[in-house]
Amino acid sequence: MTSLLNRKASGLSYSPTRPAWKEKPSLLYSGLKVLIVVVVTACIGLPVLVVFATSFADNQQIIQSGGYVLWPTHPNLDAYRTLFSGNLMIRALGVSAFITVVGTAIALFVTILLAYATSRPVLFGRPVVLAVLFTMLFSAGIIPMYLMIKQLGLIDSLWSLILPGALGGFNFVVMRSFFMNIPGELIESARIDGASDWKILWTMVLPLSKAVTAVVGLFYAVGIWNSFFNALLYLNDTAKWPVQVVLRSYVLQGKSMAADQLGVAVHAQPQSLQMAVVVVALVPILLVYPFLQRHFTKGVITGAVKG
Amino acid sequence: MSPTTRQETLETSAPAAEAGPMNARGETASRRRGRASRSKSPAQSKTHAVPFKVRWRRDWQMVLMMVPGVLVMLLFAYIPILGNVIAFQDYQPYLTVFEAPFVGVEKFVGLFDDPAFLDAFRNTMVLAVTQLVLFFPVPIILALVVDSLSPRRIRNVFQSIVYLPHFLSWVLVITFFQEFLGGAGFINNMLKLMGMGSIPFMTDPTTFPLMATIQLVWKDAGWAMIIFLAALSTVDVSLYEAAAADGAGRWRRLWHVTLPALRPVIILLLILRIGDILSVGFEQFILQRDNVGPGAAEVLDTYVYYSGVIGGDWSAGAAAGLAKGVISALLIWGANSLAHKFGEAGLFQKKVG
Numbered sequence: 188m189t190s191l192l193n194r195k196a197s198g199l200s201y202s203p204t205r206p207a208w209k210e211k212p213s214l215l216y217s218g219l220k221v222l223i224v225v226v227v228t229a230c231i232g233l234p235v236l237v238v239f240a241t242s243f244a245d246n247q248q249i250i251q252s253g254g255y256v257l258w259p260t261h262p263n264l265d266a267y268r269t270l271f272s273g274n275l276m277i278r279a280l281g282v283s284a285f286i287t288v289v290g291t292a293i294a295l296f297v298t299i300l301l302a303y304a305t306s307r308p309v310l311f312g313r314p315v316v317l318a319v320l321f322t323m324l325f326s327a328g329i330i331p332m333y334l335m336i337k338q339l340g341l342i343d344s345l346w347s348l349i350l351p352g353a354l355g356g357f358n359f360v361v362m363r364s365f366f367m368n369i370p371g372e373l374i375e376s377a378r379i380d381g382a383s384d385w386k387i388l389w390t391m392v393l394p395l396s397k398a399v400t401a402v403v404g405l406f407y408a409v410g411i412w413n414s415f416f417n418a419l420l421y422l423n424d425t426a427k428w429p430v431q432v433v434l435r436s437y438v439l440q441g442k443s444m445a446a447d448q449l450g451v452a453v454h455a456q457p458q459s460l461q462m463a464v465v466v467v468a469l470v471p472i473l474l475v476y477p478f479l480q481r482h483f484t485k486g487v488i489t490g491a492v493k494g
Numbered sequence: 495m496s497p498t499t500r501q502e503t504l505e506t507s508a509p510a511a512e513a514g515p516m517n518a519r520g521e522t523a524s525r526r527r528g529r530a531s532r533s534k535s536p537a538q539s540k541t542h543a544v545p546f547k548v549r550w551r552r553d554w555q556m557v558l559m560m561v562p563g564v565l566v567m568l569l570f571a572y573i574p575i576l577g578n579v580i581a582f583q584d585y586q587p588y589l590t591v592f593e594a595p596f597v598g599v600e601k602f603v604g605l606f607d608d609p610a611f612l613d614a615f616r617n618t619m620v621l622a623v624t625q626l627v628l629f630f631p632v633p634i635i636l637a638l639v640v641d642s643l644s645p646r647r648i649r650n651v652f653q654s655i656v657y658l659p660h661f662l663s664w665v666l667v668i669t670f671f672q673e674f675l676g677g678a679g680f681i682n683n684m685l686k687l688m689g690m691g692s693i694p695f696m697t698d699p700t701t702f703p704l705m706a707t708i709q710l711v712w713k714d715a716g717w718a719m720i721i722f723l724a725a726l727s728t729v730d731v732s733l734y735e736a737a738a739a740d741g742a743g744r745w746r747r748l749w750h751v752t753l754p755a756l757r758p759v760i761i762l763l764l765i766l767r768i769g770d771i772l773s774v775g776f777e778q779f780i781l782q783r784d785n786v787g788p789g790a791a792e793v794l795d796t797y798v799y800y801s802g803v804i805g806g807d808w809s810a811g812a813a814a815g816l817a818k819g820v821i822s823a824l825l826i827w828g829a830n831s832l833a834h835k836f837g838e839a840g841l842f843q844k845k846v847g
Contacts, residue, residue: 220642223639227652238673255680298563301559309552311560312556326571329811330580331578331815354566354570385559435781465666
């Protein structure tokens, strides 16, 4: 027990930080560790930094430095002004925001209801859980899914990006294992007081499950925001493209953003304009990431370890 | 039927406690399932002991709550699974699934005459093996490093940084790689400024499996580390202490204490990976297929898309997809039973419980 406490304490700044049995930190190993940390951080941080810096840089600097800058000497918002003066990006952002918000709400609704209902030993509970787990093991495949969406008349409809993902197997498992840990006495007492299952869920279970709901909701939101292939598959109408597909077409494939799409003649250096598109796709993730990160380690681990 | 089960059955059907039995059964049933997962007779016989009408009157609200989820599942998972019949038909878009002529396994056999399919299969295997060898150890090493990082704050900041790429879309990740390593990217521009030739990191088919694995490491190695970190935090420190008292150095402790503690997790993830060996990722390859060429970047999933949706041979695409799905499911099943044989916890036992 004392050693356990020691280990907990070893992370804190006060001494003694090192248990008696441990070797003194050697220069070699510490150096190696620092090297790994620095290299990994640079590998992840540098691309993000360069993209941001280039999107704010002015043309002259971009040309001089060969296309990319590490730090804008004369930061300006020209690229963003150009980008948002036309309706291409605004429309794409609108589409992405719509499918993310509505999709997350619907997915949470569906998942919470199913996870709660099957977290108690009720009629049809086990077969339904097994059915969900089976979908995690075996998916229908791209072509039958496409035909199904077509059959439902959802081709070129934004609902094709929302409805098929409304029940994620992993998110269901995480929610359900959380609900299973809510003591049954609590629910039983409410039932004795005459509350309906619906009321128990909304007034008792959900307030207890704010953290896990937040995590699962953010997982859904990030997943929908990031989804690219579904849009490519189901949407032929370029006016309905979400941000990811726009990013792919105009940055990765290098299609030029025509003046008519932007509404104005393109006067910013395309490079900074492209980087501005990348930033637009990146920023929402960076904004929700701190919230996500605060909760997910707990949520994911409890879910993953319990299974 | 054991006496205890009989007891519970009576208790459950007692009319006085309409809500009570739910809880009592919830607690005990889940416990028992966790302990003895193979013997399912108690739970099942109990289910049948309560009359359906009684259970319905008690549970109908909960069953109602399942309806949206079940509907989504039926529409977007199970009916499409049935839609796989077109793999056995000569499907054309102007026909319905019921009108298309039945051709048996012709489409499956035809796959093996299609060089594009054989390419896709070979590429998938090459990529999967490369990933298994080069990706799999990275999160373990990373977890060991992070676990030993000493100031708490540095450790937390570092963790936040390495988890981040997991939440970026593949489009963004490939864009980053393109901006950095592409023909007109950061590194090649630097090389040009220094008067050297450019290196085709992103478009060389021969090194593509390596490149794809590096991309995967960049995106997901940090995320994959979480589960190893969780396992590391449960290791009893007195084991390290005892080993050190017996004269074990840090490598010996790593080998004899840390790695055995990680073994169940490693086996579990290996199973998952092997069962998933036919899916090496989809968006990652569809995004790069045009630049690298289908010879190296076509995998089974992209083959399904290009031969079916783009090429118009819907049945062949569905056949490839179905074959892949069935083989994958069987692989996971097989790997899981193998793990049980070796006395490891495996996968399903945990999930269902």
